Amino acid sequence: MSPQQGIEHVTDKRIRQTLVRMTLIGLAYYAGAWIGVHQTITPEGIAVLWPPNAVLLAAFLVLPFRQWPAVAVAALCAELAADLPSFPLPAALAFGLINLLETSVAAWLIRHFTGGEFSFRHLRNGACFLLFGPLLSSTVAALLGAGVYLALGRADSSYLMLWRLWWFGDALGLLLLTPLFVTLWQRLASRHPLRFSLAGGAELLLLWVATVLIGMLAFVQDTPTQLSFHFSPILLVPLGIWSALRFGVAGATLTVSLIASLAVGHLTRGIYPYPGIEPQDAVWVTQEYLAIVAVLSVGLAILLHEIAQQRLTLIRQDNELKAQNSLLEARIAERTADLEHANQALQQANTQLEKVATTDFLTGFPNRRHFETQAQRELNRLALDQSKAALIMFDLDHFKSINDIHGHEAGDAVLRELVAPVQAALRPSDLFARLGGEEFVILLSHANRQQARHVAERIRDALGALEIVQGTTRIHVSASFGVAQWDGSADLHRLIQQADMALYRAKGSGRNCVMT
Ligand SMILES: Nc1nc2c(ncn2[C@@H]2O[C@H](COP(=O)(O)OP(=O)(O)OP(=O)(O)O)[C@@H](O)[C@H]2O)c(=O)[nH]1
Known part of the structure; x- marks a missing residue:
C-alpha cells in the first residue's frame, strides 16, 4: 500500500466510523426521546426523566472534539424526527438546539475541568459532572425550554412550574443515565468488556431480583389494610450501596437505572409510592429520591474505585521504592567491597613501602x-x-x-x-x-x-x-x-x-x- 493509499484508507475508515457513530447516536437519541415521551410521562403530564440528553452528554464526554459536529447533526435530526409529529418546526428546532447547547456546554466544562480522557472513575470527574451537568446546564436549559413552551401557548402551567418540570426531567435523565452510557461505552470499547465470575453473576442476579421485588412493593402506595409493614423506597438504598460495594461504577449505574425504571414504571401507571401526599408532589419526591439514590450509589462506587486505584498506586510506589532500595543496597555493598579491596591494596602498598624504606634491597636486612x-x-x-x-x-x-x-x-x-x-x-x-x-x-x-x-x-x-x-x-x-x-x-x-x-x-x- 502506497503512502497515498494509506492516507485514503485511514480517511475512509474515519468517515465510516463517524457515520456509524452518527447513526447510533441518532437512533439512541430518538429512542431516548420516544421513551421520554411515551414511557416517562405521568397521568399528570409530568415527564419524570428525559433520556435523550443523557445520550448526547455521554457522546460529547467520550468522543473526540472533532466528532462533535457530527454528533450535533445526528442529535438534531433525531430531535426533529421525534418532535415534528407533535410540534411545529421552529419549536422542534428550538428544543433540539437547547438540548445541544445544554449538553455540549456541560461536556465542554466537565472536560475542561477534569482534563484528559473522561471517565466516571475519579471523584473529581463525578463532582464536575454533577455540577456542570444536572445542576448548572440543565437549570439554564430549563429556563430556555420553559420559555419555548410558554411561547407555544400550549402549557397551562406557570413559567416557574414549566422550568421546574424541564429541569427535574433533564437533570434526572443526565444523573441516572449519563454515567450508565459512559461506563457501558467504555466497557464495550475496552479489551475485556465482560469479566464475570459465576459467583459474581449469581450475586448480581440476586441483587437485581431483590431490587425488582422490593421495587415492586416499595413504589406502591400501600394502605394500612394491605400490609402491616410499609415497604418504603428507602429500602432500595442498601441495594444501591451493595451494587457500589460489589460491582463498581458499572454495577451501580445499572442497579440505579433498574431502580429508576421501576419507579418510573409505577409513576407512569399512576401508582405513587408515598402515602398521604398529592400525586404531583409524589412525583417530585420520587424524582428527588432517585437523584439521591443515584448520587449515593454511583458516588460511592467512584469513591471506592479511586481508593482502590490509590492503593494500587501506593503498592506500586512501595514496590518501586523497595526495588530502588535493594538496588541501592547492592550498590553500597559493591562500593564497600571495592573500598575494602582498595584499602587492602593500600595496606599492602604501605607495608611494601615501609619495607622498602627500612630494608636494604640487596641483603634484605634493615638499612x-x-x-x-x-x-x-x-x-x-x-x-x-x-x-x-x-x-x-x-x-x-x-x-x-x-x-x-x-x-x-x-x-x-x-x-x-x-x-x-x-x-x-x-x-x-x-x-x-x-x-x-x-x-x-x-x-x-x-x-x-x-x-x-x-x-x-x-x-x-x-x-x-x-x-x-x-x-x-x-x-x-x-x-x-x-x-x-x-x-x-x-x-x-x-x-x-x-x-x-x-x-x-x-x-x-x-x-x-x-x-x-
Ligand atoms: N659489589 C658491590 N660493591 C660495593 C657495594 N657497595 C660498595 N661496594 C664497593 O666496595 C668497595 C669498597 O672499597 P674500599 O672502601 O676501598 O674498601 P676495601 O676495598 O674493602 O678496602 P678496605 O676496607 O680498606 O679493606 C668499593 O669498590 C665499592 O664500589 C655493593 O653494594 N656491591
Whole structure:
C-alpha cells in the first residue's frame, strides 16, 4: 500500500466510523426521546426523566472534539424526527438546539475541568459532572425550554412550574443515565468488556431480583389494610450501596437505572409510592429520591474505585521504592567491597613501602635508617633499665679487589651470602643492619665489651670459613671489627663513632682482627 493509499484508507475508515457513530447516536437519541415521551410521562403530564440528553452528554464526554459536529447533526435530526409529529418546526428546532447547547456546554466544562480522557472513575470527574451537568446546564436549559413552551401557548402551567418540570426531567435523565452510557461505552470499547465470575453473576442476579421485588412493593402506595409493614423506597438504598460495594461504577449505574425504571414504571401507571401526599408532589419526591439514590450509589462506587486505584498506586510506589532500595543496597555493598579491596591494596602498598624504606634491597636486612631508629629506641629502653649494650661494626677487607677481580655481581653475592653466617652467630634480640657498602653494624643488648668482642670473634671466624662459589671460582673473605661499649648515656651516633674508630684501628693493624 502506497503512502497515498494509506492516507485514503485511514480517511475512509474515519468517515465510516463517524457515520456509524452518527447513526447510533441518532437512533439512541430518538429512542431516548420516544421513551421520554411515551414511557416517562405521568397521568399528570409530568415527564419524570428525559433520556435523550443523557445520550448526547455521554457522546460529547467520550468522543473526540472533532466528532462533535457530527454528533450535533445526528442529535438534531433525531430531535426533529421525534418532535415534528407533535410540534411545529421552529419549536422542534428550538428544543433540539437547547438540548445541544445544554449538553455540549456541560461536556465542554466537565472536560475542561477534569482534563484528559473522561471517565466516571475519579471523584473529581463525578463532582464536575454533577455540577456542570444536572445542576448548572440543565437549570439554564430549563429556563430556555420553559420559555419555548410558554411561547407555544400550549402549557397551562406557570413559567416557574414549566422550568421546574424541564429541569427535574433533564437533570434526572443526565444523573441516572449519563454515567450508565459512559461506563457501558467504555466497557464495550475496552479489551475485556465482560469479566464475570459465576459467583459474581449469581450475586448480581440476586441483587437485581431483590431490587425488582422490593421495587415492586416499595413504589406502591400501600394502605394500612394491605400490609402491616410499609415497604418504603428507602429500602432500595442498601441495594444501591451493595451494587457500589460489589460491582463498581458499572454495577451501580445499572442497579440505579433498574431502580429508576421501576419507579418510573409505577409513576407512569399512576401508582405513587408515598402515602398521604398529592400525586404531583409524589412525583417530585420520587424524582428527588432517585437523584439521591443515584448520587449515593454511583458516588460511592467512584469513591471506592479511586481508593482502590490509590492503593494500587501506593503498592506500586512501595514496590518501586523497595526495588530502588535493594538496588541501592547492592550498590553500597559493591562500593564497600571495592573500598575494602582498595584499602587492602593500600595496606599492602604501605607495608611494601615501609619495607622498602627500612630494608636494604640487596641483603634484605634493615638499612641504616631503620637501624638507627630501632637502635635508638633500644638504647632508650636499656637506659631506663640501666642495662648494658655494645656495638660491633665490621667491614670486609679489600672488598674493592673482589669487585675488581671477580666482578660486581660476585661482590653482590658476597654481601648477600655473608648475612646467614653472621645471623647464625647472633641472638634474635640483637639488631643487625647494613650501614652501606661493605660495612655492617650490630647492637648487642645486655652485653659488655668483652661479650661483644667474643661475638665479633665468632663472626670473624664464620666469615673466614665462608666460601662463596661463583661459577668455577671460590671466593674467600675476611673482615675487620671494631667494638664499642655503650656508656649508658651517650647517644647512638657517639657509640657508632667509637666503634668506627676501633674498626679503623683494626684496619690499621693489618685487618681480619677485632679491636675494642
Ligand atoms: N659489589 C658491590 N660493591 C660495593 C657495594 N657497595 C660498595 N661496594 C664497593 O666496595 C668497595 C669498597 O672499597 P674500599 O672502601 O676501598 O674498601 P676495601 O676495598 O674493602 O678496602 P678496605 O676496607 O680498606 O679493606 C668499593 O669498590 C665499592 O664500589 C655493593 O653494594 N656491591
